[in-house]
Amino acid sequence: MDFIGKNILITSFTTFVETLTKKLTEKLIDRRISTDQKEKICETIIAIKTANDSTRKFINSDGYKPNTDLTNLWRDCLRKAVAADINEGLEDYLYHKADFWGNPQEWLENPSAMELVPKLRDLDNKCDILLQMLKKN
Numbered sequence: 001m002d003f004i005g006k007n008i009l010i011t012s013f014t015t016f017v018e019t020l021t022k023k024l025t026e027k028l029i030d031r032r033i034s035t036d037q038k039e040k041i042c043e044t045i046i047a048i049k050t051a052n053d054s055t056r057k058f059i060n061s062d063g064y065k066p067n068t069d070l071t072n073l074w075r076d077c078l079r080k081a082v083a084a085d086i087n088e089g090l091e092d093y094l095y096h097k098a099d100f101w102g103n104p105q106e107w108l109e110n111p112s113a114m115e116l117v118p119k120l121r122d123l124d125n126k127c128d129i130l131l132q133m134l135k136k137n
Helices: 003-010 014-031 033-064 068-084 088-102 104-108 120-136
Strands: none
Touching: 003 120, 033 068, 033 120, 068 088
């Protein structure tokens, strides 16, 4: 896979993550998030960061081959996001991320489908921001 192809996958998700960050920030400021939900959000963030790291490592060493382990990692992120009741479309993105690793070449051949696959770098940065906000609240 060439540099441009890797950047497409690792970079179309920014607007979604900014909206998610804004809405969660508003909830945190209003203190409408229970301690239990904060813990679930933290679990979701940690799962996403773990999946991001594993995905980066795989892409750098093996490129874009089907990978059941990555599919399972992203499905675990989906399960945790549903439990955290984050909504805001996160579940859809995580579902597509898991689906992507079942057959990456099929997705890569369809640029419009790639819009559904979140970018790792943006998601990773926003998870860091969300985790810091949760720690302060």
